[in-house]
Amino acid sequence: MALTEEIVLTKSKASNLSRVKSLNCWGLNVSDITILQKTPNIEVLNLSVNRIDTLKDLANCKMLRELYVRKNLLVDLKELEHLSHLPNLRVLWLQGNTCYQNSTDRDRVLQILPNLKKLDNTAVVHGKSIEEFxxxxxxxxxxxxxxxxxxxxxxxxxxxxxxxxxxxxxxxxxxxxxxxxxxx
Structure with missing residues (x-):
């Protein structure tokens, strides 16, 4: 199922796509998020428990601070490279995706996204999880x-x-x- 403008506007209570700041699309069985290319001012985005297999449509969401994509169909950590140019991204939840299974994957995520302050509800300091500090x-x-x-x-x-x-x-x-x- 494709995420549509109507769904985005209804869920965000925004008057148009450029005014969307926060969006919760948890568990909608969404696989196509192309519409999010038109939400440049989005800051908080919950796409957990869906069928998303790529993050390319988020590459221009420069205001994005928090992204929740737990339990989707992401199979390759290279998808995170689409997020690497998002200067404000500080929080990422990724658990439950095939691409993210162990501490080696966690280290790779922190290499790709060095500005993260929180990864799966664990604080990050100088590129290390607080629990590893x-x-x-x-x-x-x-x-x-x-x-x-x-x-x-x-x-x-x-x-x-x-x-x-x-x-x-x-x-x-x-x-x-x-x-x-x-x-x-």
Whole structure:
């Protein structure tokens, strides 16, 4: 079944295709998404549980931030290359597709889409899943210390800062370092 202009406008409650910002087409048995070439301002798109086998029609959705394509018919990770020029894409859900079965596939996804912040509900820091991050977690009386989790959060937050904010963080680190060394 082809996704039509009527379906897109009805589901998004937009007056025309260029005004579509968010669209949920979960479980509609859709296989043809050609119409989405005409939605340049879409930001959030849920196409999970459909019959989609290509992502080429999303290549010009430059405002796309979140894409949900779980449980479709994507068989080749090369399909993600159609998304590689989408500057705002930060969230991708891909589970349940033949092309995405293991951690090697996950690594490949992060190579193709290095700007992702979340892949299948797992945060990504510097191209690694947060669960893979090599933080200093130690066990103490059967419970993990906060150190590893705090470090993970710090790196996630640093990724969100602009240059001016990073300069403030750097200044604070230098102040803290000089205080630590003078008290030692």
């Amino acid at each position: 090599d933080g200093k977690e130690t066990e103490q009386k059967g419970t993990k210390t906060r150190q590893g989790n705090v470090l993970k959060c710090v790196f996630l937050l640093l990724d969100e800062l602009d240059d001016e904010e990073l300069a403030l963080v750097e200044k604070r680190i230098k102040e803290k370092s000089s205080c630590s060394s003078s008290s030692a």
